[in-house]
Amino acid sequence: MKNKDLIFEKSRPGKIGYSLPGLDVPSKNDILPEKVQRKNPAPLPEVAEGEVLRHYINLSQLNHSVDNGFYPLGSCTMKYNPKINEDVSRLPGLAGLHPYQSEEMTQGALKMMHDLEKYLCEIAGMDRLTLQPAAGAHGELTGLMLMRAYHRHRGQEQRKKIIIPDSGHGTNPASVTMVDYETVEIPSSETGCVDLEALKEVLDDQVAGLMITNPNTLGFYESNITEICRLVREAGGLLYYDGANANAIMGYSRPGDMGFDIIHYNLHKTFGTPHGGGGPGSGPVGVKDKLIPFLPCPLIEEEDGQYFFDYDRPQSIGRVRSFFGNFGVLIKAYTYIRMMGAQGLKQVSEDAVLNANYIMENLADTYYLKYHRNCMHEFVLSGKKQKDEHGVTTTDIVKNLLDHGIHPPTVYFPLIVEEAMMIEPTETESKETLDRFIEVMEEIAKMAEEDPEKLKGAPYTTPVRRLDEAGAARNPILKWEPEQ
Amino acid sequence: MNHQFLPNNEASRKEMLESIGLSSIEELFGCCIPEQVRFKGELDLPEPLSEMEARRLLTQIANVNRPASSMVSFLGGGVADHYIPAAIDHIVSRSEFYTAYTPYQAEVSQGTLQNIFEFQTLICMLTGMDVANASMYDGASALAEGVLMASATTRLDKIVISQTVNPQYRETVQTYAQATGLEVVEIPHKEGLTDVEAMGEEVDDQTAAIVFQNPNFFGQVEDPFPISELKEKGKKTLLISVVDPISLGVLVPPGDYDCDIALGEGQPLGNPVSFGGPHLGFFAATQKLVRKMPGRLIGQTKDVDGQRGFVMTLQTREQHIRRHRATSNICTNQALNALAAAAYLNLMGKEGLQEVAQHCLQKANYLKEKIAALPGYTVPFEGPSFKEFVVKANRPFTSIQEKMVDRGFLPGIHLQPYYEGMEDWFLVCVTESRTRDELDRFAAGLEGV
Numbered sequence: 001m002k003n004k005d006l007i008f009e010k011s012r013p014g015k016i017g018y019s020l021p022g023l024d025v026p027s028k029n030d031i032l033p034e035k036v037q038r039k040n041p042a043p044l045p046e047v048a049e050g051e052v053l054r055h056y057i058n059l060s061q062l063n064h065s066v067d068n069g070f071y072p073l074g075s076c077t078m079k080y081n082p083k084i085n086e087d088v089s090r091l092p093g094l095a096g097l098h099p100y101q102s103e104e105m106t107q108g109a110l111k112m113m114h115d116l117e118k119y120l121c122e123i124a125g126m127d128r129l130t131l132q133p134a135a136g137a138h139g140e141l142t143g144l145m146l147m148r149a150y151h152r153h154r155g156q157e158q159r160k161k162i163i164i165p166d167s168g169h170g171t172n173p174a175s176v177t178m179v180d181y182e183t184v185e186i187p188s189s190e191t192g193c194v195d196l197e198a199l200k201e202v203l204d205d206q207v208a209g210l211m212i213t214n215p216n217t218l219g220f221y222e223s224n225i226t227e228i229c230r231l232v233r234e235a236g237g238l239l240y241y242d243g244a245n246a247n248a249i250m251g252y253s254r255p256g257d258m259g260f261d262i263i264h265y266n267l268h269k270t271f272g273t274p275h276g277g278g279g280p281g282s283g284p285v286g287v288k289d290k291l292i293p294f295l296p297c298p299l300i301e302e303e304d305g306q307y308f309f310d311y312d313r314p315q316s317i318g319r320v321r322s323f324f325g326n327f328g329v330l331i332k333a334y335t336y337i338r339m340m341g342a343q344g345l346k347q348v349s350e351d352a353v354l355n356a357n358y359i360m361e362n363l364a365d366t367y368y369l370k371y372h373r374n375c376m377h378e379f380v381l382s383g384k385k386q387k388d389e390h391g392v393t394t395t396d397i398v399k400n401l402l403d404h405g406i407h408p409p410t411v412y413f414p415l416i417v418e419e420a421m422m423i424e425p426t427e428t429e430s431k432e433t434l435d436r437f438i439e440v441m442e443e444i445a446k447m448a449e450e451d452p453e454k455l456k457g458a459p460y461t462t463p464v465r466r467l468d469e470a471g472a473a474r475n476p477i478l479k480w481e482p483e484q
Numbered sequence: 485m486n487h488q489f490l491p492n493n494e495a496s497r498k499e500m501l502e503s504i505g506l507s508s509i510e511e512l513f514g515c516c517i518p519e520q521v522r523f524k525g526e527l528d529l530p531e532p533l534s535e536m537e538a539r540r541l542l543t544q545i546a547n548v549n550r551p552a553s554s555m556v557s558f559l560g561g562g563v564a565d566h567y568i569p570a571a572i573d574h575i576v577s578r579s580e581f582y583t584a585y586t587p588y589q590a591e592v593s594q595g596t597l598q599n600i601f602e603f604q605t606l607i608c609m610l611t612g613m614d615v616a617n618a619s620m621y622d623g624a625s626a627l628a629e630g631v632l633m634a635s636a637t638t639r640l641d642k643i644v645i646s647q648t649v650n651p652q653y654r655e656t657v658q659t660y661a662q663a664t665g666l667e668v669v670e671i672p673h674k675e676g677l678t679d680v681e682a683m684g685e686e687v688d689d690q691t692a693a694i695v696f697q698n699p700n701f702f703g704q705v706e707d708p709f710p711i712s713e714l715k716e717k718g719k720k721t722l723l724i725s726v727v728d729p730i731s732l733g734v735l736v737p738p739g740d741y742d743c744d745i746a747l748g749e750g751q752p753l754g755n756p757v758s759f760g761g762p763h764l765g766f767f768a769a770t771q772k773l774v775r776k777m778p779g780r781l782i783g784q785t786k787d788v789d790g791q792r793g794f795v796m797t798l799q800t801r802e803q804h805i806r807r808h809r810a811t812s813n814i815c816t817n818q819a820l821n822a823l824a825a826a827a828y829l830n831l832m833g834k835e836g837l838q839e840v841a842q843h844c845l846q847k848a849n850y851l852k853e854k855i856a857a858l859p860g861y862t863v864p865f866e867g868p869s870f871k872e873f874v875v876k877a878n879r880p881f882t883s884i885q886e887k888m889v890d891r892g893f894l895p896g897i898h899l900q901p902y903y904e905g906m907e908d909w910f911l912v913c914v915t916e917s918r919t920r921d922e923l924d925r926f927a928a929g930l931e932g933v
Contacts, residue, residue, distance in 0.1 A: 006605075016833055017571075017836070020840065031846075036868070038732065044837055063580040065584040067580065088543075093554075095757070096552055096553025096554065096756070099757065099759050099760030101550075101551075106549050107548050108546060134818075136816075137816065148663055178632070180664050226521060252523055274582045276584075278586035280761070318658055319624075321622050322562065322563075322624040322650075322656070325761055327761050329761075335538050339489075343532065344485070347485050351497070353512060353513070354501065358504055399591070402589065402591050408588075427490055428489060428490065428491060430492055466788050467795050469797070477784040478601075479616070480601070
């Protein structure tokens with residue numbers, strides 16, 4: 001039986017989980033004036049090492065993860081995380097580098113980052129790239145800052161509008177607000193792509209740029225992408241490519257060739273680095289030539305086989321965080337790219353796209369599919385049919401997946417599909433897993449027909465059952481407190 | 485092609501294609517991607533490596549480096565080589581933690597959720613603040629977010645920041661401020677401390693926040709009380725305090741001096757230095773600011789059977805609900821790094837954190853006194869310091885550094901790039917990992933170079 005007590009509830013006075021050598025210098029008690037000293041020690045738990053270990057191992061077993069089951073969470077690219085990457089990122093010659101060490105002592109790291117920049121530029125069709133942003137959303141923010149700096153440099157500060165299709169990720173408009181820009185949302189057309197007429201209507205000399213995901217969140221490659229890019233460029237705007245869905249197109253299509261000026265990648269999606277339960281990620285930002293001067297400081301340069309940081313970049317937007325990026329994550333992405341090569345990455349996209357289409361076609365009759373045509377790496381299914389006919393919601397449907405050891409898809413997103421279930425299997429799932437998923441989804445549809453009440457009660461077998469989220473928000477308990 | 489990371493073989497690919505009525509993968513991509521944006525060539529990437537070759541390559545790359553961990557390091561500046569208990573890597577290596585994502589489905593994410601709830605509690609205990617979020621990217625971006633939050637809360641645009649705050653943090657704040665139109669006023673330091681008087685002159689009814697760091701970038705311990713009192717010179721002014729989490733084993737916590745937002749770099753809590761990332765920022769505030777907080781918050785609730793459970797909460801602040809009205813665009817945190825930090829705090833516990841902080845304090849001050857007594861070196865700033873202190877040499881630091889590196893020491897951070905007129909000045913960091921023998925040899929080495 002698993003003990004789900006909080007670590008604080010396991011604490012008993014006097015227990016310790018650490019050891020330190022004795023203090024080998026003379027101890028002085030007059031270093032700190034009394035007023036700056038802590039009066040009461042932080043009431044941290046008192047537990048032994050073995051108890052801490054057991055606590056966390058028990059906690060870990062309450063999680064669903066890629067390593068214990070299918071995780072078709074749309075737009076998140078929950079692919080398998082190669083274990084070699086974990087090993088090499090822990091090598092002392094890498095993990096033990098201090099960021100204030102000299103370039104001379106860190107040549108291996110600098111070369112690796114320089115090469116990674118080169119590879120990512122090649123895959124994206126861009127000219128230079130910063131590895132600094134810590135996550136996709138951080139990359140978006142950086143990209144928008146670059147846009148701002150570019151327009152300011154050209155004396156076009158009035159450009160403040162960012163056009164975003166209504167299928168865009170929520171981070172896009174949130175990032176726009178952070179640079180004091182304004183979001184202009186445009187509707188999707190009947191085919192699930194950007195509506196060119198709607199786009200034309202909002203284009204004017206106030207437009208700073210367009211942010212778009214391609215393939216979009218419906219899983220469709222924007223069929224008019226060159227036209228979209230041309231129109232925005234003609235209006236004086238810049239083109240931002242949200243790389244969340246880049247897993248679909250490696251070796252098949254490059255954002256730089258489509259006409260984009262700025263791109264961010266999510267290394268934790270496309271390049272196989274683990275999601276870590278919500279971080280650390282990494283969100284490198286690539287640009288075309290005209291934006292290079294504005295990239296964050298520093299960039300890594302090479303001269304005669306020697307690598308160095310270039311801080312002398314007067315037009316740079318500055319830095320967006322400390323140091324050079326999530327180095328530990330960069331190592332993993334680098335290793336992944338080296339093990340895949342050009343052919344391997346292309347195969348990744350092929351398998352990701354084939355897997356998605358296979359599931360889509362096999363579930364197209366069972367569930368409502370608003371847009372039925374070949375998708376790329378993901379597609380959006382809907383629980384509308386079950387809702388209309390049997391009164392069960394998408395939430396009810398996906399909660400039943402939990403009882404089958406399957407993580408639900410992304411739900412209720414994109415907002416333009418009612419009762420949406422966004423399914424992205426990734427390339428690291430076998431046909432056998434997909435067949436099992438299809439079978440389970442069919443079983444659930446059948447249950448919606450035959451026993452909707454039971455369906456609504458799911459999940460039944462998970463560590464906890466449906467949780468009162470409204471109550472949690474109404475009366476927020478955000479930390480443990482000792483009983484009075 | 486067959487690859488160890490790709491479970492489908494040619495037979496199953498063929499079967500899947502057939503089942504969806506297609507004859508080739510080319511047909512599938514051909515109908516999706518317009519011809520004019522099809523990439524025709526082959527990506528110019530190195531030939532693929534086997535796992536064995538990849539391991540060899542990465543080992544070679546690692547071997548080209550000379551890591552701080554192989555030397556006697558006095559490098560700090562917000563990232564320090566505190567000892568990492570062995571248990572931590574075993575905990576963060578559980579793939580149930582590291583191969584999961586943001587806990588969208590609470591029923592199967594209780595491990596991640598409970599851990600973050602505990603992390604939030606631990607950060608509150610440490611800082612003495614009311615609420616903490618699930619973590620940020622790093623200390624620098626946490627400060628930038630803190631400044632934005634202060635501006636959004638007060639609807640004011642002026643930020644007054646002491647130059648004793650970590651230079652990289654200030655640069656990051658400047659980058660964010662430029663994009664949002666905030667006015668950032670930097671207050672030059674006065675003998676290594678925040679110039680409280682000069683700061684006071686800048687605080688007015690337009691000031692959103694006062695920012696200082698304790699211990700500051702020079703390692704000096706500030707007196708936070710008079711700085712906190714400067715809030716009264718403003719109207720709605722908030723106090724943001726950047727703190728070293730280890731120092732809170734001995735130093736007065738932000739919650740004791742009427743601080744509104746306390747944040748900092750969480751790397752010292754069980755995370756490797758790793759060339760500057762991934763680390764984590766921690767972020768805590770007063771209860772009344774909770775609905776303005778950026779990032780994830782985890783709350784306690786009950787399931788339908790009455791069992792305790794945890795969920796992401798107050799999500800109406802966040803981007804996936806509020807889109808452009810969100811408090812921040814942050815949608816990930818540094819959950820795995822926060823896991824290491826929480827495990828560290830639990831292992832060290834009430835006693836251990838105080839002891840580690842005492843060791844840092846005592847050892848750093850032992851070395852500081854030794855160096856102050858050396859000919860050719862002075863310790864220019866008076867007053868107490870915690871685990872770091874500034875040394876001024878009577879000759880260029882670069883030559884000292886070169887010779888010390890040859891002897892296996894990393895002597896510290898050169899301050900010249902960050903502060904004018906500090907050509908011969910450097911910042912020395914001493915953690916509990918340094919032994920007296922190392923400190924003595926270091927001092928002797930400095931004397932000899």
